[in-house]
Amino acid sequence: MNQVEVLIVGAGLHGLVMGKTYLEVCPGANLLVVDQASSIGGTWAEERIYPGLKTNNLVGSYELSDFPMDPEQHGLKVGEHIPGHTVHQYLHEFAEHFGLYEHILLRTKVVSATLLQDGSWQVTLNSLPISESAQPSVHNVFAEKIVLATGLTSEAYLPTFQGQDEFQGTILHSRQLAARAADLSASQNTVIIGGNKSAWDASYLAARSGAHVDMVIRPSGGGPSFAWPAYFKLWGFKTSLSRLASTRIFTCFDPSPLGYTGPFSLFRRFLHRTSLGRKILFRFWRSMDACIKKLNGYDEYPELEKLKPFITPFWMGNSLSILNYESNWFDLVRDGKIDVHIANVASLSKTKVRLSDGTILNADTLVYCTGWKAGPSAKLTPEGVMATTSFPTQPSGADSSLQVDVVESIYNMVPYLRTLPRRESNAPRVAECQCSTRKTNTKRPFRLYRLTVPSDRQYLSAKNLAFLGAHASIYTVMMAQVQALWATAFFLGKLEHLNAPNLDIESIEYNAIFDSVYEKIRRPKETGGLGDKYPDLVFDSLAYIDVLLRDLGLKVKRKKSFFKEMFEPYQLSDYRGLVQEWKRTRACTELKR
Known part of the structure; x- marks a missing residue:
């Protein structure tokens, strides 16, 4: 397969949904999905599922609208969190049902993608060997369009600390929790660096395996994740x-x-x-803030008080945690199996971790729960393409000037964002925090129109490049479906406002800049937000979906009455048959012409 219509990079949720959507709109399309993993699923690939891993989602909320998960078939009950291995199995069934496997190449890495003069791409693929003794094979594929659908969890961020080379124990990233589960189980003294969901998972795994766990959380960061029960009572x-x-x-x-x-x-x-x-x-x-703090009992035990979030739920991004464990996580703290430290890692030695407050910890295992690098999953060439495709790059002078205007516009629209305290009184003052090893992000965040396509005229005209999952959201599946349909419509020239002569490039570029600057204000890094890297959506996810639906000419209000529209939660079933609905709408529109 040397020539394809669409090349999708990534066989996780976003890549699979994009493949299914494009083939549903264009049956028989020459489409290729590549992924460097040994199995499909991305985050839920078989090799990345560690013991006890579950989604933050309950049964019925992590499935494709057109392919509901059968709880009984998977041994699940309503109200349960879905185990990771079940998600992987479900995605496997989804790929089989929609005939995606014949389009998928696993253990295949995109080395580079070169933009050609005719607007197509020459893509260099590296087929990874199954055995260490075998040599990788390199070959080229020519694609009319590329979708980068690797999301945000493909390349780990690994900080370096003074004395790290001297450390004699095991060092791993949270991405390796599945492959290195045996090492974690054998640990006696585990130091977890981070306060996000993966840090809570790793701490639970290690403590339940018999290790003493020290959880180290940066004082200058967003602090401990908000830890929400599956259900709670509010009012x-x-x-x-x-x-x-x-x-x-x-x-x-x-x-x-x-x-x-x-x-x-x-x-x-x-x-x-x-x-x-x-x-x-x-x-x-x-x-909401008072409810969750009372439920978790932060003030009832000194060590638990350290886990009290630095922020209110208003500032909360997707670093939140759902308490989906088999036993009470907080009991491990009360029993002395997990100690919490609000400090930076100052240095490492053979068997010790020294913290910025002078505390010295015994350690035979370090687990870096330090997140992911925000950047492209493939190298785009020639020189300059990376900047024009809106990847994070050093901001230009023109950018800086325009950003000042955009910032003022945002504060005029929502004045209280300028003065509302970002951190609570229990949070260390950022100015007083000792210097962290984490580098300040001086690059601009992802800047994509509708969070999906570059705002540069060249790519809007050629309609040859899109990004799926370059954001964080509490509603991954819901957004993946609508975004995939929007990207498909874009590729096919079916979004009228992005076609000549309707193309208003200045408005589109301003819109993309506005969204990226707003995210940086709305989800600042001192609150644990990721807005300085990419969009971080929680209560604003539904509003984003609405925007894409309006672009597609589809109904936004999808409930049967005003009362239900206002007070009934949106579910995946509300978007069932969306692709066929769009095809009917397009057929009617074109018939009227």
């Missing part, structure tokens, strides 16, 4: 974080500019632009 009603964040009335409590042209925009304006509205707004977020 006397049983609910969950996912239900709140997918219910229209509660999404209005997020200041996202995307929502000012969507459903209930007047109510949103009232909440964010009037003094009475802001009182209601802040009462909502404070109620």
Whole structure:
């Protein structure tokens, strides 16, 4: 297969959904999906699933709208979190059902993609050998269009510490928890670096295996993750974080500019632009904050108090954690099996970790739960392509000037974002925190129109490049489906406002810049947000989906009544048959012409 219509890089959720969507719109298309892993699934590839791994999602909320998961077949019950191995099996069944395997090449890495004069791509692929003694084979494929669908968890970020070469124990990244599970189980003194969801998972695994765990959390970062129960009571009603964040009335409590042209925009304006509205707004977020802190009992035990989040739920991004463990995580702290340290790692020695507050920890295993590098999953050439495709690059002078204008525009739209405290009183003051080994991100964040395509005229005209999953969201599946359909429509020239003569390049570029700058303000790194790298969506996920649906000419309000639209959570079933719905809509539009 030397020539393909579409090359999709990544066989995780986003890549699989893109493949299914494009083939549903264009049956028989010459399409290729490549992934360097040995199995499909991306984050849920078989080789990345460590013991006890579960989704933050409950049964029914991590499945494709057109291919519901059968709980009974997988031994699941309603209200349970889905085990990682079940997600992998489900994605395997999905790929089989929609005939995707015949289009997939595993153990294949994209070395580079070179843009040719005719707008197509010459892609160099490296087929990875099965055995260490075998040699990799390199070959070229020519693609009309490329989709980079590797998401945000493909390349690990690994900090370096003074004395690291002297350390005699095991060092691993959270990505290796599956492959190195035996090493973690054998550990006696495990130091976990980080406070995100993977750090909570690694701490639980090590402590349950008999190790003493020291969890080290940077004082200058976002602090410990918000740890949410699967269900909790708020104002006397049983609910969950996912239900709140997918219910229209509660999404209005997020200041996202995307929502000012969507459903209930007047109510949103009232909440964010009037003094009475802001009182209601802040009462909502404070109620959630008080609820979760009381449920987790941070003030009941000195060591647990260190896990009290540095922020309120208003600033919370996708570093949040769901308590989906077999036993009470906090009991491991109460029993002295996990100690928490708010400090930086100062240095390492043979068997010790020295912290910035002078504490010295015994360690035979270090687990870096330090996140992922934000960047391309493939090298794009020739020189200069990386910048014009909106990958993070050093900002130009023109960028800086425009960003100042955009910042003022955002603060005029949502004035309280300028003055609202970002960290709580229990959080260390950032200015007083000792220097961390983590480098400051001086690069601009991802800058993509609709978070999907470059805003550069060259690519908008050629319609030959798209990115899927270059964001974090609490609603991965829901967003993946709509984004894949939007990208398919874009490739086929079916988004009218992106076709000549309707193409307003200045408006599109401003829109892309506005979104990236807003994300940096809305999810700042001192709150644990990732907005300085890529979009980090929680209560604003539904508003983003609405924007894509409007571009596609599809119905945004998908509930049967005003009451349900306002108060009933959106579910994946609300988007069932979306591709066929779009095809019918397009057929009617073209017939009228």
